Amino acid sequence: MGSAAEAATMSTHGSLAEKKPTVVFVLGGPGSGKGTQCANIVEHFGYTHLSAGDLLRAEIKSGSENGTMIQTMIKEGKIVPSEVTIKLLEKAILGIDNDKFLIDGFPRNEENRAAFEAVVRTKIEPEFVLFFDCPEEEMERRLLSRNQGREDDNIETIRKRFKVFLDSSLPVVEYYAAKGKVKKIDAAKPVQEVFDAVKTIFTPKDDKPKTV
Numbered sequence: 504m505g506s507a508a509e510a511a512t513m514s515t516h517g518s519l520a521e522k523k524p525t526v527v528f529v530l531g532g533p534g535s536g537k538g539t540q541c542a543n544i545v546e547h548f549g550y551t552h553l554s555a556g557d558l559l560r561a562e563i564k565s566g567s568e569n570g571t572m573i574q575t576m577i578k579e580g581k582i583v584p585s586e587v588t589i590k591l592l593e594k595a596i597l598g599i600d601n602d603k604f605l606i607d608g609f610p611r612n613e614e615n616r617a618a619f620e621a622v623v624r625t626k627i628e629p630e631f632v633l634f635f636d637c638p639e640e641e642m643e644r645r646l647l648s649r650n651q652g653r654e655d656d657n658i659e660t661i662r663k664r665f666k667v668f669l670d671s672s673l674p675v676v677e678y679y680a681a682k683g684k685v686k687k688i689d690a691a692k693p694v695q696e697v698f699d700a701v702k703t704i705f706t707p708k709d710d711k712p713k714t715v
């Protein structure tokens with residue numbers, strides 16, 4: 504066992520399968536607005552937001568032994584091996600006193616999906632998959648003007664990330680669509696309009712205004 508956070512965690516829930524959190528996967532291309540909308544969902548609906556990309560970037564900053572490998576993969580727009588990302592997600596979920604999580608940017612490929620299922624031993628099914636659908640030209644515009652100092656927000660890496668999204672991430676969305684789990688949002692609209700669509704998905708049916 505490593506950190507104090509891990510120790511505290513292990514005393515309450517030893518594993519994801521034991522904690523059985525409610526999980527919503529948030530998927531969409533690079534720059535489709537996943538992080539922006541997750542912040543809005545957190546504010547209104549009491550979820551905790553976990554971005555796989557943010558966790559990986561924090562791991563680089565922490566000076567972990569995997570840091571250099573993760574940094575190289577992110578610069579190349581490649582998907583980090585699932586065992587690394589899942590360990591970070593698991594540690595975060597178990598260490599936070601909430602049972603509702605938005606998992607943003609995961610599963611990003613078939614390997615992520617299958618490895619997560621193996622870890623939770625079929626005990627956690629995502630409630631649903633929120634899929635932000637946005638044209639590439641709009642995503643490219645957004646990423647090139649994001650200005651958050653991300654090493655992967657340059658045109659060369661962005662093109663690689665788009666290819667990985669089409670080749671590896673969309674098949675995961677299709678997998679969940681075949682199970683009737685995908686709620687697709689038109690993410691090309693302005694932020695507030697996108698959130699209006701998101702709200703209708705998260706608002707319990709009984710709380711929705713009645714139509715006459």
Ligand SMILES: Nc1ncnc2c1ncn2[C@@H]1O[C@H](COP(=O)(O)OP(=O)(O)OP(=O)(O)O)[C@@H](O)[C@H]1O
Nearest residue numbers: 532533534535536537538539645649692693694697
């Ligand atoms: N609906 C929108 N209209 C215009 N700009 C937006 C919209 N949603 C987000 N943005 C802006 O686009 C940029 C990318 O948004 P965000 O970081 O939320 O995307 P993301 O899907 O999390 O991207 P990544 O996969 O690279 O982490 C940010 O600068 C954000 O302010």
Ligand SMILES: Nc1ccn([C@@H]2O[C@H](COP(=O)(O)O)[C@@H](O)[C@H]2O)c(=O)n1
Nearest residue numbers: 555556576577580581582583608609611
């Ligand atoms: N499941 C994941 C998620 C992300 N990555 C790597 O991080 C990069 C940035 O991710 P964002 O969601 O913040 O855009 C991504 O391009 C991958 O290199 C990953 O490996 N696995």
Ligand SMILES: [Mg+2]
Nearest residue numbers: 537538554556
């Ligand atoms: Mg993001």
